Amino acid sequence: MPTEHYIGLMSGTSTDGVDGVLAEFEGAAIQIAAAASLPLPAELRRDLLALNATGLDELARAARAANGLADCYAQIVERLLAESGLAPAGVRAIGAHGQTVRHAPEAGYTLQINAPARLAERTGIAVVADFRSRDVAAGGQGAPLVPAFHAAWFGDRPGRAILNLGGIANVTLLGEPVRGFDTGPANMLMDAWAQRHLGQPYDRDGTWAASGHCHAGLLARLRGEPWFSLAPPKSTGRDLFSPDWLRAHLEATPGTKQLAPEDVQATLLMLSVVTIAEAIDRHAPDTHEVLACGGGALNTALMTALDQALPCRLASTAEHGMPVQSVEALAFAWLARAHIHGHPACLPAVTGARHATIAGCLYPA
Template sequence: MIRQEFGGTEEIGEGQRVRVLGLMSGTSHDGIDSAIVEWSMTAGVLTGTVEHTGTRPYGRELRERILAALPPNPTGMAEVCRLDTLIGQAFADAAEECGPVDLVCSHGQTLFHWVENGRVRGTLQLGQPAWIAERTGAPVVSDLRVRDVSAGGQGAPLVSRFDLLLLAGLPGASGALNLGGIANLTVRDPGIAYDTGPASALMDAAVSAATGRPFDEDGRLAAAGEINEDLLRDLLAEPYYRELPPKSTGKELFHPGYLARMASPYGAALPDLLATLTALTAETVATEIRRHRLETVVVSGGGVRNPVLLGMLRERAPEARITPSDELGVPADAKEAIAFSFLGWLTAHGLPGTVPGCTGASGARILGTITPGRGPLRLPPPLRGAPDRLAFVGS
């Protein structure tokens, strides 16, 4: 062990405690989730104490600029530069609200995920980490996805290593499902992970276009509608659903223009359209749950708050017990921020954050780049062994 300066704190190593702030903004583009977790590892068990979770919404102007920059809209380099700064400052604001930590791990905001013929060729997350380091004084791990992409992987879902450790103690066939803008599923056996398709991405686009509101709160509009079976059939014909994992997707495919092209011939009223889009998410996810014969599915993300979606999912996958990640000590709304806190801990300790079977990379890789904080950057020596199980305790 060595003395190191994650902001000038204590020596770090096996059994030592490190407080890592995870920052995440996903494909819903609505704000920045944060989670501070104190990590310590003993005898292969990495124990996390969740000390803080929160969300800082994007300001209206910034969110509108992010949405305007997304595909298929044209965007110039001047706007990319401005967004990199503005998003970085927004992440710094979110980090500053959380208080002092030893390390920050920032996912940033995905603006583009470059996929051609099923292969990811590049990925772009904005949110300049220097703003976070300057504001907090702590080192910042960032730009995590591109290392996996450079090794031939999808760069997603990056939460798979966290998921597999979290699921390790559950009986029977189990999986972890995140319902954000895009839905992703991790299957413990045989150890694979992939994006299944849209979760709220198309639903949010429909609500925003019709009402200006960001989402269908509690699924109320969808609950008042009826599924248009013809539209649902056409939506389910999307070739992405038939591709084999590893695979990943985003709003490069499932964007408002895609929805308008698919839905406009039907002229469905908003409640019926939302009921149909909810059924699309439920069916595409349930198909994968049935394919892997999962007995337990641990669910997280904003979709957990949509009772209509969860109800449709349970109807279509009746053999699976679908339960929120809170049951395992991981707050469902903050699961991805907690997972990025975990990835930051791995990087700081010289441990890989990817599972090649999940992303399709040629091998496991240590993720991200590190921006120093105010003091000299002194990382702990690499640990001899990676954790083989995760455990969470109350703060």
């Protein structure tokens, strides 16, 4: 099979930036030829976050935000091409996930802000987008999307789990069949709290959380969210785990009115840790190794707490040749290739769909 090049682009639930990779595929072998990241402009980030709730003039605001996101995607593509020395004609397709602003598979829809035609026009490269809708139409969750890629990269290793620590945490359980599901918040609530109280996009290394103390009553109330008790397949996002959700629990928990902000941050970190550990113990008790990726894998406090909570070995995907911040972007390069070759990549054992589906829609160059 001839060598093919694909680009993968991902802006995740944290809504803080865009990661991109240019991947080289030769048969089953995959190599990263170039990687780049770009923070989202503050105004665009604000607009995307605002679209997670209803408001005036939503359709026009969504269209403008989609164009702005596509322009950021195009900048990443330009950087990847410059770093690799490839011309646009040398790239078969771009996999561009878009920014999720609504996710309600139980109501039959999921919505990712994107402008793939604009991206194809700006880059001169075909774009594969809208990866979730067909699976939702087949009765699935439309998420998580990456387990099939995890299995392709990390192999059929029963007992190994891949843990993505993005805005939302999701876990892939390798084996036959491959399974995967969201476990709840990873960084999303911590990032929002840090932005509110520190004026920073996130709590670097979890230093602020480490300076606080977990509030047992608040943690117990947060863990009481019924979603955590649902059996897979399941997925979630800002529709549920929003700042308003946190605010309501803070107001309803005795003894939190005078709680220091860093203590809330410490409690949110432990919420992520405990719900991840409980989900793995409940649904994959034979797991002997967890490989973490995503921005949360760079959070020292989070990883330390996870290492203490998990009954098995915790490592990062970097130890297996995969930089932690490149995993999801590479997954969308892989998903774009699967679409081009007509390979189903949405797995019923993961999403709960009636049958496997080919993910995405093609926008030719």
